[in-house]
Amino acid sequence: MKEYFIDLHIHSVLSPCADITMTPGNIINKAIEKDLNIISITDHNSNKNIASAMKIAKNKNIYLIPGIEVQSKEEIHLLSYFSNVNDLNKYSNTIYNNLPNIKNDEDKFGYQIIVNEKDEFIKKEEKLLLNSTNLTIQNLVNLTHKNNGICVPSHIDRSFGLIKNLGFIPEELDISFIEMSLNKSLNYYYETFPYLKKYNFLKNSDSHYLDQIKPTMKVCLPEKLHFEEIFMYFNKHDNFDYLL
DSSP states (O other): OEEEEEEEEEOOTTSTTSOTTOOHHHHHHHHHHTTOOEEEEOOBTOOTTHHHHHHHHHTTTOEEEEEEEEEOTTSOEEEEEOSSHHHHHHHHHHHHHTSOOOBOOHHHHOOOEEEOTTSOEEEEOOBOOSSOOSSOHHHHHHHHHHTTOEEEESSTTSTTOHHHHHSSOOTTOOOSEEEEOTTSOHHHHHHHOGGGGGSEEEEOOOBSSGGGOOOOEEEEEOSSOOHHHHHHHHHHSOHHHHBO
16 A cells, blocks of 8 residues: 545646746656655546546656536536546537637636647637536536546636535435535634535645645555545544645
C-alpha cells in the first residue's frame, strides 16, 4: 500500500477563466512539484484538452483522471469523472451539443485554448464555454451515470453551487459525493448543514493559476491505481480520514 496525494479540480487554458500558463504540461509538472500523485483536469463544459493531457501524463509519475465541470440549466456546476477518455468523450459530446451556440468574446471572457501532446497551442475553441447547458442538474447526473462516471456537485455553498443556487440538495438526486469549499472546514459544514453528514466530501483546489495547485486529500491505495478504488476509498472512510 502507498500514500497518494490528490487534487481533482484543476482548470486548463481551455477554460477562459484560467491563466494562460495553465497548459496541461505545466499543470502536470506543477502537480509533481507539489508532490501530487492523482489529479484531474476539469475544464468548463469541454474535454478538448484531456486527450493531450493524458498523453503528457503517461510518461510522468502521476495518475490523471479524465474529468469535466459542467454548468446546468439552473446554473449549477457539476464535476464528472470517468475511468477512461472514451466515456468522457461520449458525455462531453452531449454537453457540447447542449451548449448555446454563442461565440466567445475573448476580451470579455478570456482565451479558450486547445493544445497538443507537446503542450503547444494548436487552436481556439470558438463557442463560449462559460455558459449554462440546456440540461438540468438531474439530466447531468443521469447522463454521468449512463456513461459510467461519478458526479460531484462543485463547491456546493459558493457561486454556482447546488446549495447556493437551490438552497438544498434534492432527495431524488443520485449522488454520493459533494465538493466543499477549500477555505471552509468540515466542522463548518456539519454544523451549518447537518444533513450533509451522509455524503462523502471532496476537497479540491479549483485551481485557475499554477500556484493554486496543491494536495487537498490523502488516501492509501495499492501501487497499481484503479479509478474505482479511489472513489471506493472515499466511500469506505470517514471524511476526516482523507481531507487535508
